[in-house]
Each structure stands twice: as C-alpha cells, then as structure tokens.
Amino acid sequence: DEVAPTGITPTTATINVLRYGDVAQARVVHHDGTTRAIPASAVAAFLTALRDDDARDVRMVEIFLPLEALRRVEIVDTPGLNSIRPEHERVARDFLRDADAIVWVFAVGQAAKATEKEALELAHAAGKRVVGVVNKIDRAEPAEVEAVVRHLSGALGELLDSVVPFSATRALAARRAGQAD
Numbered sequence: 001d002e003v004a005p006t007g008i009t010p011t012t013a014t015i016n017v018l019r020y021g022d023v024a025q026a027r028v029v030h031h032d033g034t035t036r037a038i039p040a041s042a043v044a045a046f047l048t049a050l051r052d053d054d055a056r057d058v059r060m061v062e063i064f065l066p067l068e069a070l071r072r073v074e075i076v077d078t079p080g081l082n083s084i085r086p087e088h089e090r091v092a093r094d095f096l097r098d099a100d101a102i103v104w105v106f107a108v109g110q111a112a113k114a115t116e117k118e119a120l121e122l123a124h125a126a127g128k129r130v131v132g133v134v135n136k137i138d139r140a141e142p143a144e145v146e147a148v149v150r151h152l153s154g155a156l157g158e159l160l161d162s163v164v165p166f167s168a169t170r171a172l173a174a175r176r177a178g179q180a181d
Helices: 040-049 086-096 114-125 142-159 168-176
Strands: 016-020 025-030 035-039 058-065 075-077 101-107 129-135 162-165
Touching (some): 025 040, 035 040, 040 058, 086 114, 101 114, 114 129, 114 142, 129 142, 142 162
Parallel strands (some): 016 058, 101 129, 129 162
Antiparallel strands (some): 025 035
8 A cells, every 4th residue: 555655756754664553543753752643544645744844853653554464573664865855864874773674675777876885784784684675667678677686786785685676556556456466
C-alpha cells in the first residue's frame, strides 16, 4: 500500500517506523516526549505537508499496520543521503548506527554515489549487513538495469550482501491486481 509519500525529490523528513498494530493508525512522537495520534489514512498527507522547521521537532512517526511480517521486524524509513536538505542526510547517518540490518535503496539512475559508498563503508565497519535494492527499474530498459547491477556489484560489492533489482510501482500495481509478481 501507499503508506508514505514518494517522489523524485526527497520526501522523507522524519524517521518513520512501521510496526505491527492490531489496527492501522499512526502516532507522531516529538523530542519533548509529547505524542499526537493521526489516522492511518492521513499519514501520507501529514508527512507531505510537514515543513522542515516542524520536522525538526519530530523524533519519529510510528505507523502501526496489521501485517503479520511486522510482528517479526520493524521497518525504518529514514531521510536519504545526497538529499538537497542537509538535515535529511544528518538524520540518516545518525540512524545507521542503530540498525540491525540495512536495506539500501538505490534509484536506478543514481546508483553508487561517492557519499553512498562512504556511508556503506561506515555500516560495513560497524558490522551491519546490507542488501542493496535498485528501485525504479521500470524507468530503464532491461540492459540498463543489468548494467547498473553490474556497476553496483563492482563498485560496492564488498559492502553489499546482494543487489536486487526492484520496481515498487510495479509491485504495488501487481498486488492491487491480485498478482504475486
């Protein structure tokens, strides 16, 4: 499902934690300890409208969903590196230290930047396991996707456990159509 906003420009200004909950709902947790409930249906709109000044006051946004997989794992969406907003990069780097494992999402047309390699080296040095996911492959030809995967494996292979090509757009469309893949 579309849980949080996505886009070509950076959209994640807070740490968003997806956790298991009996019902779909969300909670904004501020650095001062206060919390605010928001309906699950309003999460994307809330995150889209969140200005940088307001985001600085937010410790995290917890999104509770009744998905069995979330009983075993929490998914943490952080602001990305190479962001046009410096605070996004700072939050993402700080969070790398706390993760048990990392799924590093590369955009098909922007994979293996020098700053990504630097952050992945930090994660590797800290003993983190990292799976690289090349997203947005629906925007490239199959030969281009193969070239990106080869490039990532060559440039960052020692820092990644594996590299997986993926299209979140296609996966969501397939899921909505009742298809497995």
